[in-house]
Amino acid sequence: MAEARTETSPHDWDTTEVRYGSGPSVPGERRVLLRPSTWPQAWVALGAYWLSSRVVMLALLRAGHGDIAREVYYLYQHWSHGFERGTYPVRDVTWQYPPGAALVMLTPALLPGLSYLQGFVLLSLLGDALVLAALLRAGWNRPGRSIAGAWMWVLGLPLLMHLPYSRYDLLVTAVAVCALLAVPVRPRLGGALVGLAAMIKLWPALTVLGTPRGRTTRQAWTAVGVSAAALLAVLTVFFRGATGFVAAQHHxxxxxxxxxxxxxxxxxxxxxxxxxxxxxxxxxxxxxxxxxxxxxxxxxxxxxxxxxxxxxxxxxxxxxxxxxxxxxxxxxxxxxxxxxxxxxxxxxxxxxxxxxxxxxxxxxxxxxxxxxxxxxxxxxxxxxxxxxxxxxxxxxxxxxxxxxxxxxxxxxxxxxxxxxxxxxxxxxxxxxx
CATH class of the missing domain: 1.20.81 (Receptor-associated Protein)
Structure with a gap:
C-alpha cells in the first residue's frame, strides 16, 4: 500500500494529515516499528533499568547527601521558611532565580510526614518518572516516532550520579519536556506550560523558538506570554520581593x-x-x-x-x-x-x-x-x-x-x-x- 499525504503549507505542518503505509516516510529513511510481540520485552527492559538505576542514584544520595544535597537542606529549605511567610530572600545574594522557583521550593515543606529533603527527593523522583512516561507516550510504536528518547533519558540521567535529585532543575526539565511535546498538538496548552516553566527557570522560554510559522506559533507564543504574566502577577500580589532576582543576576x-x-x-x-x-x-x-x-x-x-x-x-x-x-x-x-x-x-x-x-x-x-x-x-x-x-x-x-x-x-x-x-x-x- 502506497503512502498517501494531504499536503499543506510547511508553516502549518501540525494540520497535515499523514497516513503511513509500508513504505518509508522520507527518502532514504528506513522506518522500523516494533512488532507487538516485542512490546513487553522493551517495556520490561526500560522499566527494569529505570528502577535499578534510580535505586542506585537514591542510595548514592543517601550515602553522600551531606555534600551534594547541601543546597537542598541549607538553601532551599531556608528559603522555603521565607516563602511560608510570604516573602522572597531579597537581601540574599545567592537568590538568583525567577519568582516561580518559589513554588518548587515551597512544596516539599508542605508534604506531611516527610522531612524537607525527603519531600524534595520524592518530587524529583516523580518528575523523573513523568518525563519517562511522556517520552514513552510520544515515541511508542507510532509512525515516524521512536522510543530512543525514553532510552536517552533512562541512560543519560544516571551519568550525573545523584545530582539530579538534589537540584530543582529536574522538576523544571519535566515541565519543559511535557510542554515541548504538547506544543505541536495542543499549542495553547504547550505554550502555557512553557510560560510556567520559564517563570521557574528562564531557559524553557527558548523551547518555542522553533514552532512553525502561522497558527501554531501565534497560539503557542501568546500562551507563553499570558501564562508567564499571570503567574508573575499572582506571585507579586501574594509575595514580597518577587522581582528581586534581576539585580542579583547583574552581579x-x-x-x-x-x-x-x-x-x-x-x-x-x-x-x-x-x-x-x-x-x-x-x-x-x-x-x-x-x-x-x-x-x-x-x-x-x-x-x-x-x-x-x-x-x-x-x-x-x-x-x-x-x-x-x-x-x-x-x-x-x-x-x-x-x-x-x-x-x-x-x-x-x-x-x-x-x-x-x-x-x-x-x-x-x-x-x-x-x-x-x-x-x-x-x-x-x-x-x-x-x-x-x-x-x-x-x-x-x-x-x-x-x-x-x-x-x-x-x-x-x-x-x-x-x-x-x-x-x-x-x-x-x-x-x-
Missing amino acids: RGVEVESLGGTFLHVAALLGWPGRVRAHYGSMEFIGPYVTWVATASLALTGAALVWLLVWRLRAARWTPATPYDAAMTAVLLFTVTSRVISPQYLIWLIGLAAVCLTMRQTTQRPVTVLLLLATAVTTVDYPLFFEEVVSNSWQGTSVVAIRNALLVGAAAMSCARLWRASVPRRKKLTTLS
Whole structure:
C-alpha cells in the first residue's frame, strides 16, 4: 500500500494529515516499528533499568547527601521558611532565580510526614518518572516516532550520579519536556506550560523558538506570554520581593566551570594572578581581566540570539522534528555561552535531547552522543575532581576544558545540522561568456 499525504503549507505542518503505509516516510529513511510481540520485552527492559538505576542514584544520595544535597537542606529549605511567610530572600545574594522557583521550593515543606529533603527527593523522583512516561507516550510504536528518547533519558540521567535529585532543575526539565511535546498538538496548552516553566527557570522560554510559522506559533507564543504574566502577577500580589532576582543576576561573574572560566584556568597555569573564591553563590574567578571575559560571554550570548533569529527568518523547511531540534540548539547555545555552566545544566540538555530522539527525522542524533560524553565528564568535574578545579590544578583544568570542548562541539554541530535541514541553499548564479 502506497503512502498517501494531504499536503499543506510547511508553516502549518501540525494540520497535515499523514497516513503511513509500508513504505518509508522520507527518502532514504528506513522506518522500523516494533512488532507487538516485542512490546513487553522493551517495556520490561526500560522499566527494569529505570528502577535499578534510580535505586542506585537514591542510595548514592543517601550515602553522600551531606555534600551534594547541601543546597537542598541549607538553601532551599531556608528559603522555603521565607516563602511560608510570604516573602522572597531579597537581601540574599545567592537568590538568583525567577519568582516561580518559589513554588518548587515551597512544596516539599508542605508534604506531611516527610522531612524537607525527603519531600524534595520524592518530587524529583516523580518528575523523573513523568518525563519517562511522556517520552514513552510520544515515541511508542507510532509512525515516524521512536522510543530512543525514553532510552536517552533512562541512560543519560544516571551519568550525573545523584545530582539530579538534589537540584530543582529536574522538576523544571519535566515541565519543559511535557510542554515541548504538547506544543505541536495542543499549542495553547504547550505554550502555557512553557510560560510556567520559564517563570521557574528562564531557559524553557527558548523551547518555542522553533514552532512553525502561522497558527501554531501565534497560539503557542501568546500562551507563553499570558501564562508567564499571570503567574508573575499572582506571585507579586501574594509575595514580597518577587522581582528581586534581576539585580542579583547583574552581579554574576565568571564561574570556574564556564567556557570563559576555562580560559582563565589556562591563564592561571601560565601565571595570571587571579584566584577563585565563593562569590554570589558560586565559585567564581576574581582578578584582572575577569570583567572582560564576562563581557565577552554576554556578547557571545547576544551573537547566539542573533543567529537563532536569522535562522528563524531563513528557515523554510519544517518537519515534525524541527521544533524539537530548534529547542535543543537554542538551549545548547545559551548554555555554552553562559557565564555559569553548572553540572545540573546537563539535566536540561539530556531532557531536550531525549525529546529530539522521539522523532526519527531529528537532525540531532550525533549531538546527543557528544552530550552523553559531556555528561560523563561533568561528573568527573563535579563532584569527583571539584577540589582540583577550584584550586586551578592542571588536572581540574583538563577536565573542565574537555567537558566544555565537547559542549562547544555539540553546539556547533547542532547549529550546522539544524541549518542544513531547514534553510534552503541559495542557487549560484552563472554567467555565460
